[in-house]
Amino acid sequence: MLRIHFTSRDLQHIRVARRPHVLWELVCGVCRLDTRQGALEFGHWRRSVHEGLAADPRARRALLPLQTLIPSVGYIPDFLTPSAPGGDLAVGLDEVRATSRTRLTRELSRLAESRPLPPWVSTLDRPGSKGLVTFTRAMELSARTLLEPYWPRVRTAVGNDVELRSRALLDGGTSALLNTLRPHARWQAPVLEVDYPVDRELHLEGRGLLLVPSYFCWRRPTALADPTLGPVLVYPVAKHPLEIVRASQDGLERLLGRTRTVVLAHLAGHGARTTSEVAAAADIALPSASYQLGILREGGLVASRREGQFVRHSATPLGLRLLDER
Template sequence: MLRIHFTSQDMQNIRVARRPHPLWELVCGVCRLTTRQGPLEFGHWRRSVQDRLVTDTRARRALLPLQTLIPPLGYIPDFLTPPGASGDLSAGLEEVRATSRTRLTHELARLAESRPLPSWVSALDRPGTRTLRSLTRALELSCRTLLDPYWPHIRTAVGDDVELRSRTLLGGGTFALLDGLRPLARWNAPVLEVDYPVDRDLHLEGRGLLLIPSYFCWRRPTALADPALGPVLVYPVAKQPLEIVRASRDGLERLLGRTRTAVLTDLACHGARTTSEVATAAGIALPSASYQLGVLRDGGLVSSHRDGQYVRHWATSLGLRLLDR
């Protein structure tokens, strides 16, 4: 668990990134490509990228150094995701290119503690070499391969999440914003308890927190490893239906209807959801969402449980099998 400790000053300095962060999306995308997680959410994207890599030698070569620096589990160097890249790939690449030798040496040494690294990695922090410039070029080319064809889709999904967070903030303030991160995180004032693969504490100490919604972030939030850097929390957004879902669900839509199929697919993708979250994701009114969830629940495809002031819903094993999940 990651415990993020807030002061009163931090509560006044919580921000939500308004646009996708290209380098965070790339780092998370490289992990999704390697681990094959989320077959429903990322299966079509993964197959398209792999088809591109088979025929595009340049793209395939560009991805190789990133797969070395971005393991699917464990430590990932923070210099790959600088803050200036929020919505601006060029600015982010310039920050990566300008990373200090001291920082590179420290972060690459930490990466080497967890896995063996090829010799070219040790050249990244040497003066007078072109290795870091080559790496930023690989980042740029890999963004074109992994992200560019889907960028409108990514931007829409992140935009929808930002709109939802903004409404929550306007309606209930920062406490409601933090509490709205459930089930990914739990607000237990003054600490945000985040589902996280390792146990650690992050004290904001007046620096505030930047929330970064991400399309390719999966299942649980992530954060920078170095607590001295500007605090960020990258969290997964609700996914819009992908091409593979649209292509394969015609028969299911004839069985359940388009709206109920959209509701069931959303629950299968994201786990426990409140009724209002389902309504927002499916683009329907709250009473309609309640009705559709009731029909699915009566059919054994959805289960519901009260959690405090919310009722949360999730797809049952029968619902997942119906979606071929």
């Protein structure tokens, strides 16, 4: 858990980023790309990105150094996400290039404690090296590959979230604003308790807090590792599968994948079914059926209930609406 300690001055200096922060979205996007996290929310995006990478060797090469410095779990160097005004990519990359050698050495050394790093990483903080310039070019190209085609949807989702937070602030003040962060965080004045993978205490000490809504942030908020930097809390915004289906050329199969679409359609057409019945209808193995049902249940498309020795699964109203949009 991350415990963020506020003073009365900090409560007067809570801000919400009004637009998506490109570098935070890039870092979070790299984290999501090679995992199975958020199959409903990100599965269609992952497939699209991998198709693009397969067709573009230059983009594929550019992504490799980012994947080296951005693990899906664990420490990520803070210099990759400077607080550029408005989250602007060009300004942010300028800040990354301007990172001091001392800071680069400190943060890369910390990363090396958790995972082996290739030799080229040592060039980033070497005097006279152009390693950081090359790396930021890779960041720019990767942002175009991972984010640019999807940016209108990212901007819309973040804009909707900012509107929600703004209404809460206007109607109920900073306490109401902080309470909107549930279930990811709980406001227990004067401490914000945040769902976090490690135990940390962050004392704001009058610096305030910048809340950054993020599309590619997943499940739990994230923050800068260095407590001396400007305090930032990046949190996930709501994703709407129905809107993705409507906007996607390939509809539901692009969102869910063919197997999960078959499973969901079977449940919609035949009512509650056991896992074995689903496996037989979809012509998949029992463990695969159980896994696919779990993904659909996690996304709110399937509900499961136990009846005696069996568990029966059925499509939820959201699942039925998705099928109607095909």
